[in-house]
Each structure stands twice: as structure tokens, then as C-alpha cells.
Amino acid sequence: MWPIYVFTAELLVVTLFIITDIFLPMRRISEVRVIIVGAGASGIAAATSLVEHGIDNIMILEAENRTGGRINTVPFGNGVVELGCQWVHGEEGNAVFSMASQYGLLMDSVINYDIEKMVFIGSSGNIVNRKTTEELYGILREISNSSKTDLVNYTGSLGEYFSHKYKQKLEGHPLSNSSLARAFLDWVHKGSNIEDAADSWYETSGHGQVEYQVCKGKQTWAWKSGYSTVLDLLKKRIPDPSNELPVESKTNFKAEVNKIRWNNLSGENKNKVAVECSDGSVHVADHVILTLSLGVLKKRGDFMFQPALPAQKLNAIKGLCIGNVDKILLKYPYRWWPDNFTVFSVLKTNETAACIGEKCWVHDIHVFEVVDNQPHVLSAWLSGSAARHMEQLPEEQLMQETIEFIREFMGKAFNVTVPSPEELLRSSWSSNPHFHGSYSFRCMETERLNVSAAQLAEPVINNNGISVLLFAGEATHSSYYSTVHGAIESGWREAKRLTEFYKMEMPCCSGAWCCQDWCLPLQGWDAVCGRLEPTWSEAWYGAPLSA
Ligand SMILES: Cc1cc2nc3c(=O)[nH]c(=O)nc-3n(C[C@H](O)[C@H](O)[C@H](O)COP(=O)(O)OP(=O)(O)OC[C@H]3O[C@@H](n4cnc5c(N)ncnc54)[C@H](O)[C@@H]3O)c2cc1C
DSSP: OOOOHHHHHHHHHHHHHHHHHHTTTHHHEEEEEEEEEEHHHHHHHHHHHHHHHHHEEEEHHHHSSSBTTTEEEEETTTEEEEESOBBOOTTOOHHHHHHHHHHTEEESOOOOOGGGGGEOOTSSSBBOOHHHHHHHHHHHHHHHHHHHHHHTTTBBBHHHHHHHHHHHHHHHHHTTOHHHHHHHHHHHHHHHHHTTSSSSSSSBBBHHHHSSOOOOSSSSSEEEEETTTHHEEEETTTGGGOOOOOGGGGEEETTEEEEEEEOOGGGGGGOOEEETTTTTTTEEEEEEEHHHHHHHHHHHHHHHSSOOOOOOHHHHHHSEEEEEEEEEEEOOOSSSSSSOOOOOEOOOTTTTTTOOOGGGGGGGGOEEETTTTTEEEEEEEEEHHHHHHHHOOOHHHHHHHHHHHHHIIHHHHTTTTOOOOSSSEEEOOOOOOOSSSSEEEHHHHHHHHOOOOOHHOOOOOOTTSSSEEEEEEEGGGGTTSSSSHHHHHHHHHHHHHHHHHHHSSTTTTSSOOOOEEEEEOOOOEEEEEOOOOHHHHHHHHOOOOOO
């Protein structure tokens, strides 16, 4: 046992470390130009872009033991499946599509939401009449198609808009008061919650829908070898592995950042940022690019930063929204569903047939879809509270309740004996502390607080006027939020901010703004000064270094 005075001394050291940075030099284990927090799409995009433009004194700190973040391609069944992002949405202006299509890495997904390929099953296990399906689905599609124009000046929620329009369109229709019509609206509601990652479309901003820009072209491109291929493209491992950019070697895995001190550090560190990980290691840099999900910023943004983030930044974190979408993947010994359909949905056509207690979550599964390249796998999609509940279930119970539901509805509808799945896999985006949700959206709170992605993306500047904290990640993109192409563009944006910052006027080494050492002309940029001295910031803001 330790004597009491040793224990007291330990406590004192810990306390001192928290209130001051005088121990920083003792604990420092590394110093780099730029630290990137997070090795998801935006982090890898930022890192590769910096390295390509000559800023290679960087480090990535990643809390998980893998790269990709919400890109999570995993082995399953006879190949791979996606626990996170699934498709490349659109072509025109989509950076992912541009990179991937030139090497033929994409293919048409089997999922395209063509009504011909969809089956709707009623509460009693009956297949809903095709003519009725087409009619109601058609009405809802019409509303969706006109929503972009209608919602420009709309102040209500997406749910209010849709329900009102649907009621209007169904007026005088023989189905207007039917439970089937209500069941279809409920199905579109669940679909909208998956698209926006919202708990309810009454919390989704109607006007916010206008902010999201759809890239023209096919919306469901699938990857031939999994979404993680995009990381190889960013790292330049494709097309030629020998040209791979050294980013993996600059990544510390299992490095969970829990404290960032960004202003008023003492002595020679005065313009630097100190990043502390949960293992106690401290890393010092001139700039930190944060790619944390909005979910992590919401949970930890209040106490992760010292001093606290500016009020406008905290307001943006509060006002932008993130929700949860999950998948359950089921691998069967053989395909038991009809070959000519790809999407299966159970509609709540009997509102009085109550589900029993906790098992209700399973009735909130929006769709069961077939999976590209995996003929024996079905993927169930769900969102909101049902998804959060599902994440907490013991695996055996999850398997049992899913099997029962599928047998009760799909087994009955197709008149087949549904075998038990051989494998089950689920995502847990809400309960994983490194994500706390799946993707961001614009909610009613966004409108109330009048905040924007641009405010979230705004760099935080220290007392000496230097942008020390930079923000990337899907939620910081004004029009492509919630996507991989948005995340990648945001990483490039912040890398560019830094490369521009370090760019000196040409000719670099003979002008007034001279680097002390050397200048390095780089492809695509006029020049980037190499190995700037510690006083570089004074050179930038004050007298030239050589003066
Ligand atoms: C179920 C699902 C389906 C989706 N479908 C699509 C789709 O079809 N098409 C599409 O374009 N997009 C889709 N998306 C969205 C897309 O995956 C994301 O927008 C994108 O991957 C986000 O990348 P990012 O770099 O912004 O964030 P992330 O991928 O979240 O990267 C942030 C990284 O930071 C790390 N981190 C967190 N906390 C810490 C910490 N304290 N210290 C250090 N590291 C930390 C995380 O581990 C993570 O690796 C989907 C997402 C989900 C979840």
C-alpha cells in the first residue's frame, strides 16, 4: 500500500496538470504541423491532400482500431457488406463518383426503388394489391417531387407538409379514409426518417430539405468491392499501389482524444494546440483539423475544449441535428424470397393489432432489401428509437425476434418456410461513443436557432489571430451533408485552407515574404514554403523573417 503522502502528491500533480500546462513539456510525446482527429472519409481526405501539397508533417489520431469511420465494409456471407454508408448518390458534382467511375469500380445497385421490384405486405401477411400500391405510392412520389419547390419558404416540419399534402391529394378518393392509405403514409414517414436520420419527420425541418443538393444522375451506385475502396482511391493506392501516399503510417489507432487545449498555452507553445488522448499521451501541433461526428461534438463538445469553444460554434453544434439509422444483416443458407423482387416492406394496415410490449421495435423496420453481390443476404433498415432499442438487445433475442417477424409476415405472404439465418450482423451507430449517430440533418431546432453548416465549419482562431482549430466532417458541408462525398469535400476544404495559409507569394525566396530555409514548387500550387521556423506566424502577420 502507498503511504498517504505519495497518494497526496499524485493528486496534486493531476490537479496541476488539469489547471495549467506547465507539465506539457514533460508529457509531450510528439509535435507536428497538423493533427487530424478522426480517420473517416473527411480525415483521410484532409490528410492525403495535405501530404500531396507538401505538408507531410502530420499525424492522425483515430479512436477506433481501423480507418473509415462511418465507411465500414466488413466480411460477411460470401463477400463483404456495408455496416455504414451504402451507395454513391448521384454523378454530376459527386467527387466519389468522379474518382471511382474512371476505374470502373462502381456498378448498378440491385436497389433502385422501382415500384415493380417492391412488395408491400399487410398486417395479416397478405400482399397488398398492386394497383392500389401503385396509386398510393404514385401520390406520395408526386408530393416528394414537388417538395423542393414548395418548401423554399415553408416554416413547418417535413411531417406537417407531407401529411397535409397527402390529405389534400386524397380528398374525394375512395381510399382517403382507409387504413391502407394511413399505412402508406406511415411507411413514407419511416423512409423519410431513414433518409434524414430523424426520429420523426415532425422534427425534420421542411425548409431544411432545400439545403441538401442532389447530384444529378443515378442515386444508387454500388461498389464492386465495398465502400472502403474509396479510401484506397484517396490514398492513391488505386490505380498504382506503389504511389500510395504515406497516411496509414501517420495514423495512431486506438487514440481517443479527450482534451484539446487551444489558446494561451505558455512559453514556446503559445501559438500551439495540445491534444491529449485517453491514454495520457499529449500531441502538440500548430493546427488541428477536427472531423468528429456531430454526435460526438454534441456529447463532448462542452468539456473537450479548453478554453470552451466560442458561443457561435456551440450554438451551431446545438442547432444542427444528427439521428440514428441502423442495419441488421441476415445471411440465409439459400434465397427463399421471390427472385423478381428486391425490396420488401410490412405495412401497418391493421392499426388495432397491437404488437406485444418490447417486440414493437421490429414493426418499425422500414424495409428488407436484397444486397448487391450477396444473393443469400437480406438487409433490414431501421431508424430512431427502434434502432436504438435494437442496438441494446442481446444477440440471441435480436435473432429470435427478427426471425419471428420475418416468418409471420414474409413467410406467410410468399407461402414459404423461412429457414433460420446462418449469420446475423448489426450496426450500432448510436451507442458507439465515437459516432453517437449516423448522419446529420436539418431539424426544427436548426431553424429556431438560425444556425448553419457554415458556422460549424468556421475555424476557431486563437488570441494571436491564427486558425488553430479547423472543422471538417459531413455535418460541416452546406449542401452535401450526410454523405461521403460531402465528408470528402469538407476534408479537402480544410486541407486547402492550410495549404493556402502556408503558401507564400512567388518568387517565394526572393520576395519580402521569404521562407528562411527553402521553397518548394509543387504541382497545382505556386509554391509552398518548407520547414518554416517557429516564428512563422510572426513572419506572416508581422515583419518578414529575413528583415
Ligand atoms: C447506416 C449509414 C448509411 C449511410 N449511407 C450512406 C450512403 O448510402 N451514401 C453516402 O454518401 N453516405 C452515407 N452515409 C453517411 C456517410 O457514411 C458519412 O457521411 C461519412 O462517412 C462521414 O465521414 P466523416 O469523416 O465526416 O465522419 P466519420 O466517418 O464519423 O469519421 C470521424 C472519425 O473520428 C473518429 N473519432 C470519434 N471520436 C474520436 C475521438 N474522441 N478521438 C479520435 N477519433 C475519434 C471516429 O472513430 C471516426 O473514425 C451513411 C452512414 C450510415 C451510418
